[in-house]
Structure formats: C-alpha cells, structure tokens
Amino acid sequence: MNFSQTFIPTLREVPGDAVITSHRLMFRAGMIRKLSNGLFTYLPLGLRCFRKVENIIREEMNAAGSLEIKPTVVVPGELWKESGRWDSMGDALLRVKNRLGADFVVSPTAEEVFTSLVRDELSSYRQLPLSLYQINTKYRDEIRPRYGLMRGREFVMKDAYSFHTNEESLDEHYQVQGQAYRRIFKRCGLTVIPVRADSGAMGGSGSEEFMVESEIGDNTLLLCKSCDYAANVEKAECKLDYSPRFSLELAKGAAANTPAIEKIDTPEVKTIDELCVFLKTSANSFIKTLIYKAVNVELDLSAAPGGNNLEKRRASTASGTGTSPAYPEAFFAVAIRGDLDVNEVKLASLLKAAEVSLAADTDVIRITGAPVGFAGPVGLTTVPVIIDQTVTGMNDAVTGALEKDKHYLHAAYGRDFEAWLTADLRTVKAGDRCPACGGELYEKKGNELGHIFKLGRKYTQSMGVSYLDENGKNHIPLMGCYGIGLDRTLASIIEEHHDEAGIVWPMTAAPYHVIIVPIKYQGPVQEASDKLAAELEKLGIEVLLDDRDERAGVKFNDADLLGIPWRIVVGDKNLAGEKPMVELKRRGQTDTKLTPLNETAAEIAESVKKELAELNG
C-alpha cells in the first residue's frame, strides 16, 4: 500500500484530554479519531491493527472449540427483565424505547441473549457441552469515559458463553478458555497478570481476571515478591498477623488474665489517631466498629438480631420473574482491628448484597445510641454484629462504649461480646504477607483485559433453561462466561510497546510488517522501492511504501511514530554502487545495516515469518 493512497493523518500535537500513552500515540499516528466523549473512529491504520487482534482472538476461540455466532447489538429489554439485570445493572445500561414504546438495550454484555438462544434450542444432554461466542459491538454508558480506548463507551468485546451438564465439563472448558486467553495475550506480545479469585480448585466457583499493569488502572492488585500469588484487592487474602480464636471457649480462655472491662471518659476524642495519642497506645489495640447499610441482601437474616422485623421481598422486575427474594435494606455493624480497613467488596459478597455503603450519621446515631465515633461491639443489639477475623484474636482491646465521650478498655472477644458472623473482611495492603508463601506483598494498579468466570446456574435458573438427561429427567445446565475487550487489548499493546519516538509494534499486531522509505520517490529510487515492495508482497509481507513528497526527516519521524517493525530506506547513494544496497533498521533498535537490494526481500520475509512464528507458537 502506498502512503499517498491510504489515509494516515499523522500529527505532532495531541488534544489535552489524551493523557495516556496509547491514546496519545494512536491519535498522533492517525489510528483513531474522537467522534465524541468515549466514542472513537478507527482510521485505516488503526483498523488494520484492530483486525489483527480480532483474528488472533477468533483463531484461539475456534481452536478452543467455541463456535462463533452473531446476535444483534440492540436487544430486547424483556430478556434483561427476565434475568433481573434490567433493575440491577443501573445507569451504565443504555436503554432505548423504540417507536412502539418497547424497551431495548444496547448490549453491554450478552448473558441473556445467549441463554435465551440456548433455552430455545436445548432439549437433550447430547447437545452439551456447547460453547458459543461473538465478537461484537458493546456499549456501556460510562459516566466519565476517558483514557481513549481504555475506557470508552462503545467498544468491541469477544464474549463466549458455555453450557454444561456437570461441574467437570464446565471446569474442563474453563481451563481450555484460560489457556486460550494465555495464548491470545502471548501472541499479542502482552505481559498479563492472571488473577484468580479463589484456589481454582476444580468445580469451585472459579473466576480469573487477566490484568495488565497500568498507572491508570481501575484495579489494585496485590502481588507477592516471592511467589506468583496475585490477587485483586477486592478479594485478596493475607497470612494471619494475629492468633485467631474461632471458638468462644478458646477466646474466653485467652481473656482469663485480662483485667475486667472498664468504661472510661474520652472527652473530645473521636478518631483512632486521637485515641492512640490519648491512651498512648497503637491502632492495632483498638476495635474499630462501622455501621453499614446494605441493599438487596440475599443472605438469610431470619436468625439475626432484628432480622425478623426486616421486610423481605422479591426484586421488583417488570416481568415479575426476578432473582431470589431479598431484604431491600438492612444495617450491620462491622468490627475490625483498628489499623485495618473493611473491604466493602468482601462484605457485599458475604451478605450477598447488591451494594454496601457506610450508614448515614442519623442511622449511626439511631443504631448505636451515640454520636458517630463511639460505636463498639460490646452491648450492641440493635443490628447484627459482624466481626473481622482479626477481632477474634483481641483479648484486651479498646473500643467505643455506645455513649458520647466514652470508651471501653480491656474488651475481650468471647468474654465481653460475641458476634453474629465472623469473616475475613480486611483490605489487604502492601507489606502484608502472602497467603501462599508468607512473602511480602506489594501493590500494582492494573486494567482488566479479560475475565473468565464460572457462572453456575445464575442465568440458566432465572431464565428457565433445562435439558433432559439419559433417563428423561429435567436438569438446569451450568454456565461459564469468557470475555475480552478488543480495544483495550490493542491499547495495552501500545502501552507496553513504545518508546519516546512512537509505537514499537510486536510483529503480530503491526499494521504493516515493513515500511519502505524512499529518500526521494523518483527515478531509480522509485523503481527500486516499487520493485522491493512488490517482491515483499509476493512473499506475503505487508508493506507500506512512503511515496509522499516529504522531507526524509518527516518520513523517518512518521516511520518511528507508526512503529512498523522493519524500516527499509532506499536512497540514491546506496543504490549507486556496484552492488546496489538499501538500509535496514529494526524499530526499537538504534543500529542500521546495509544489505544488497536483491537479497533484502528474502531476508526480511524470513525474519518476519520467524518472528510471527515465535509469537504465535
């Protein structure tokens, strides 16, 4: 392809909102243009790279035995009402009413669509397992889209969904998908951090996120300096730095030598820091107690304090077939060691709640009988008390006394208070110890490129999918889902592969393998350039020939910016010798090398193919 025949509007400057490298470079290299906030147009060069990533993903999905289909982008809202997500998805779901007043959704993901398709087609166990995928446009109505393609509103996602008769079959395909994802990222030249949500034991409710390190990442990851442990902070655990006493007997025994609990005056002292100063001690001697409000709690609270008085109802979906009955709203006290933070994702997961958040001051006052700052587990009976495991190890602690300007000294778990539930709720942080090997954990910011997930029967149950087994008995199939964002993956390749001058493409994602730069596109130089391009193309190599009437410096800068792996400079001087030569340069390296013109095509072709084979191998 000749540069003058395509459309690559390179730029020196970029708009102010392009703050990350991939956004800046894709803009400058003429790969994308902004249509509106969070909406981008791929120009020809960008689309070539996009298609390469798309093809890698498609090849690996096909190899994994998943079958490509193409549902629509605009889908009936009715399906989302059936699954319950019409209500639970919130404002990120772009809803449309058509001219007849019917509800539609511009798909952000397609569990419902695939589940409904399979529901209509599935009758016998013989049809399972079945794995289907699409590579299609998605929309998420981000309130603040930014970072270019990294967090756009419209994007393309590969999403696969698999259906199984049993856990073994689901686990087998889940593993196959996990391997396919590793191959996809390797082929794209990407270093990903696979982050598991649990031990990954077969049949477990598994989930694995594929992260790339990124300064502007949405996710905080905890990684071990000594082993390959990696976890999202939302789920990270750590080695215990206390002695847990899960049995009340054990706890009571540990408190045997603790002085009796004592209420003291703590005038004008509210924060843990102030208390530390006041009592001349450190934060890990305190029990911090927070009041949380949880929404749509599916955990059974009938035996919890106050649980009997809570309203419980089926989520109000328009179709009337929502998810399980839930408590629309409930409050909880959460106690944790004073130096730690409560992880709200862990808490929501424990409560099976749609959302948890700190209670309003008025609620705190109503529940604790005291102003904010004096909550504590001792004597608190108005709401269920949940304690983090750390609290089970505390047999001589300071805590709020449910009275203004009062705290307790010498509070001991098991002796002075008990808990309704005990769980791991701490937010693990850098410096904590690895749960696998005890090594030191450190933090990284990461962006999620892919996610594989065992859904179980969440959708097949709510949407009424079933099949008959060998004996004619009805069963609900298990389901897995496997997503990967194409635009993000492409942008991440640039984040990982660039230098000050521009992009440095891995061969597999490069828009062209070779750029030929004639110093001046005329006479023998033009002839040699055209011939070389034709030879390379005949060998299956993709060539961009910079035939523009521009200064050599401009062309060299653009070649660096575009990041095409091989640059071949064709100039009068090198051609003029007895043996006509051209100059080769590998993008990302500084040295150049002269090769005989008539050997160049074969040499480059071999090198390109070798590199492709290595990445794809």
Place this chain on the structure above:
Amino acid sequence: MNFSQTFIPTLREVPGDAVITSHRLMFRAGMIRKLSNGLFTYLPLGLRCFRKVENIIREEMNAAGSLEIKPTVVVPGELWKESGRWDSMGDALLRVKNRLGADFVVSPTAEEVFTSLVRDELSSYRQLPLSLYQINTKYRDEIRPRYGLMRGREFVMKDAYSFHTNEESLDEHYQVQGQAYRRIFKRCGLTVIPVRADSGAMGGSGSEEFMVESEIGDNTLLLCKSCDYAANVEKAECKLDYSPRFSLELAKGAAANTPAIEKIDTPEVKTIDELCVFLKTSANSFIKTLIYKAVNVELDLSAAPGGNNLEKRRASTASGTGTSPAYPEAFFAVAIRGDLDVNEVKLASLLKAAEVSLAADTDVIRITGAPVGFAGPVGLTTVPVIIDQTVTGMNDAVTGALEKDKHYLHAAYGRDFEAWLTADLRTVKAGDRCPACGGELYEKKGNELGHIFKLGRKYTQSMGVSYLDENGKNHIPLMGCYGIGLDRTLASIIEEHHDEAGIVWPMTAAPYHVIIVPIKYQGPVQEASDKLAAELEKLGIEVLLDDRDERAGVKFNDADLLGIPWRIVVGDKNLAGEKPMVELKRRGQTDTKLTPLNETAAEIAESVKKELAELNG
C-alpha cells in the same frame, strides 16, 4: 468441520411468520434464529455465509480504492442536528438519551459521521479525492419489520462516502463504485437490475439502485420489453402519448377551432368514471385536478399565487443550524389527464418538499370554493396551479368548474387557463411506452440491495466542510455515497438459488464447498471419510463432515436443505470393491456419479476452484 462439533439445528417446520423462501430456508437450515421482531441471530452456518458476502464486498471496495474505517454504531445526535436530519428523518431514527441527558442515535446510515470526520481532517485539495467506507451495524426502527433478513430492524450495511474537488472526479469514482457493485452481485451469483434515476450523463446528479426481482419487493420497477431501460416507478418516464405544447402561443393556436368553454350541470356526478358515463366519453378527455398539501417546501414560491403570504422559516433544529429556509406548509393544485395518476415522489421532488399528501376535504373546500369533486384549473387563483405535461396537449377537455354539480366542456390550455409550473408528474405504468426505444414497458416488484448516489454538497454545505485550492481559495467539496445491505444480499442469494428441497448455494457464498455424508460413521467408512476430509482441507476446500448418528435419509435431506454445492456419499458397498469408490452429487442436479476414492479430492478441488474463479472472474 464435523457436524457434531458445530451447531446446525436443522428443522422441518418453520414459524408462521416466515412467509418468504429465504426466511423459511435460513430458519430451517439452522442459519438464523429470531431474537425479537426484526432482530435475528446468525448461527455458525449462517455466519459463514454472511462472512463470505462481507469479504466479497470488502475486496471490491478495496479494489475500488475506498479505505475501510470503523466509526461507532451509537453516534452523537448533535451531528444529526447539524445536517438537519434529526428533524427530517422521522420515527425510523432510533434515538437514545444517555445517563447525562445527551442525545444519541443508533446509526441507520452515516453521512453525518463521515462528513464530520472529513471536516476535521480536510485542509487541502491535495487530500482529495478521498473515499472511505465501513461495514458496520445499522438500525432502522421499522414499524413493521418482516420477511426475515429482508426487512429487519438491525442489519449490517457497507456504506462508502467519497469527497471530491470537482464533478469529473466525483463522476469517476461513482462509475468505479458502479462497476464494483456489478462485480459484487455477479460474484454472489445474483441477477440484479440496475435502475438509473437519470441519463447518467457525467456530472449529472446521478443515482443508481441495484434491485433484485421479488414478489414482496418494496419497489415497483418499469422495464422495457425491447431494450435494457429500467426505472423505479418513483422516477420512471415514458414516451409521450400526446402532443405537448409548451409554448402558450402554440397552445392557443391549437385551441383555435375548439368551441368556446361552456359550463354545464353535472348533478350528482363526482368521479371521473361517473362523468365518462354521463358525457359518453373517455377518461383521457378530462383534466383531473387534485389539491395537495406539501410540507417543508424549499422551492421559491415568492412569485407564485398566494406565495407572498406564506410563512417561511429555517427548519427548527435544536442546534439552530438546519437546512435551507423552507415553507413549513403550502397547498398546490395539480392538474393531469384524467386517465393518469399523479406521482407524489415526482411532485415532492419538483417542490423540494419533505412530504406531499392529498389535502383534507376542508382544505379542498376552502381552496376550490366547492365540494370535493369539482376542482379544475380554470379560474383557480387561490393556490399555485401545477400541470402535468399531458395537460399542455389538451385543447378540448372536460374539467371541474369550482362549483357544486358544475363542469366545463371545451376547456383548452393556453386559452382558458394557464399554469404556474409545468412538469412531468405522471405515474408511468405497464403498457406505457419506453422513453428510450418506444418498446412496451412492464412492471416488476423489486427489492433494493444497493444504491449509489451523487450527493453533491448536501452534507458538506450544511455541515461546513471546506478545503483550500491551489490558490488558497476556499471550496466546499462534492460528495457521493454508496450503500449495500449485507443481510438482504445474503437473503436474496437464497431467493434466487433454491429448489423445493432447500438452498442451492453458488460456490462463492456457500458455507462449505463440500459435505461428506458417511452412510454410517464407523469402521472403514469413518476412516475413508476422515481421510477424504483431510485431503480436501489440505487443498483449501471447506468441508462439512456429517458424522452424526442419524439415518442416511435424514442426512441426505439435511444436505439438500443446507445446499452445500458438492455432496460426497461414503458407503460400505462402494468402498468394498477392488477399487474403492465414493458417490458424487452436485446440489441442484439429480444425477450421481461414482469416482475412485483416491481421485476424489483432486477432482473436487479442481472443480471448486474453477467455479470460484468463474464467479469471481
């Protein structure tokens, strides 16, 4: 690909709403499933065919020098307000408000998006011509989607847009696109009728529709039995069957021997048919006069009767930058020979109106001063009178007298009345004469698969696109657009290529080239089938191997239904002889033929490649 490893849910029955062949067969062959009214999911087999059509289109666009880009599907409403189509597009435009209250559109077409991209990038004449295209999801909120993929709500369209400095350049690319379209349809095995809107003279405001004949077609076409003239009824012309007298002098002369105009009583006579009986004459002696209401008229009416009193205003777009000022509403009388019908598309085009429709009875009474049925051009001064050309040839006509139960005899154009405008407004119909050769015209129903169109400066002007010429002078570029519907094209292939048993694919669009049907997939039959499939795939042939445990009859029926060009039956008996044989059958032919197993792959591969080359050639 083994049948058992893919997902081809074939059916004997189809739902009642599948009334056309392509819809029925795509459903039965497991190519598509309905997600909702007008929304379909392509299953793996259907998607393979879809991709083949897509690739043919992409190859031809690339060969035509158009460059592929990928804008988003959801686009800012702001752009549509700039062009004025936010108001003029009506209810078929699917509008969405996002969570922040901003307007968006799910693209039904992309003139605005491409124009805005070029507006931002274009500075110099050196960047032109530029032709860009996308193959992307579109949405049209059809009030009554039907006929499967033929008229769905969501569909995929290839739409190209080109930008030029002058008419010659636009015309050149328009011709190249027209050739590309002819190649696309030929490669798909489709017989299309190219329908031109005008003479196609260079620089003319050209437009060409590519139609396929279809019983359920949206369009009525007029075709000539003697030459290749083809026109959409909306624009069709015919050879004159009267003597036009465009000059008033000529008209007056022709009326010299006509008796003086005479008002007669025609009690209880209202329709032309009743008048014919009453006066014992035929419809072509009457001047029929209809009162029309037109909306958003851009034609200058300042010199027309009553034109000075009409309100004129800029179309009310939210952005305030709508199209040209227009008359929001205006009325017209249209006179035409009594045996003919007024073509409202021609009328709207003459008036540059968004819409024309027959006026309400109350408006007719107000304008003509008489009940409906007595309108006529003689003495009508309240609204502009527009006459069809046929009326210029009438020098002794009957017409309404603007009074209840009164008509005029001996009305003559030029003597008894004049016209504000004269134009060709008749609806041409079967039996009329070809304007090119005088042959007889006949009608066909057709569906539009593609449309190429010279837009001129419609969008570049309203959206403010400009470039500098060699002398630094500003100009507005010309624009062309070129669309083709992929789903419709695919469905049309089936409409043209099927028999009672199922689809009969042309090789280029077939999901697989060969289906291998082992009578029973076991033992030597299985071995021979697997080997044959592997050999064929090695030769680049796409093979579906029916490894299902089904009766031979079921497999044969499915093979016919799926329509894969070559069927190879592998059975025990034919394999057992001294020279193992298999049975070949070409879909659509009845005879079968035995060939030696070890020669089959080479023979079939050669035949497939020959056929592909012929269609693609």
